[in-house]
Amino acid sequence: MRLLFLHPMYLILFTLPVMAFLWGFVGYLLFKRIWPVLILTSVISMIFIFVYTGFDLSNLYWVLLMTALAFVSSGFSKVIHVHFQEKKREKPL
Numbered sequence: 041m042r043l044l045f046l047h048p049m050y051l052i053l054f055t056l057p058v059m060a061f062l063w064g065f066v067g068y069l070l071f072k073r074i075w076p077v078l079i080l081t082s083v084i085s086m087i088f089i090f091v092y093t094g095f096d097l098s099n100l101y102w103v104l105l106m107t108a109l110a111f112v113s114s115g116f117s118k119v120i121h122v123h124f125q126e127k128k129r130e131k132p133l
Contacts, residue, residue: 052102060085060106064113068121074114081110 044050060081067077085106093099 056085056088056102056106057109060109061113064110064115065117067110068114068117074111074118077110077114078107082107 046055063081064077067080068074071077082103085103086100089099089102090096
């Protein structure tokens with residue numbers, strides 16, 4: 041069986057963006073803040089992309105893309121979390 045999700049093109053175009061998006065949700069729920077998620081995402085993406093491409097600075101836009109995806113999903117997670125917290129407070133006895 042061939043592991044398609046580990047193929048370089050599939051990894052960069054599908055697997056890593058999906059992981060960054062999911063990490064945004066999970067990271068916000070762990071830290072309850074957006075900034076630690078963004079910092080960890082950018083650092084880990086930078087390490088991975090530079091090691092994977094041999095420290096080629098032309099691929100830095102992928103780091104920005106992964107950070108942006110994590111930011112969007114963390115924002116969604118925050119909005120959903122705040123919405124459910126407000127619903128909990130409004131619930132009558």
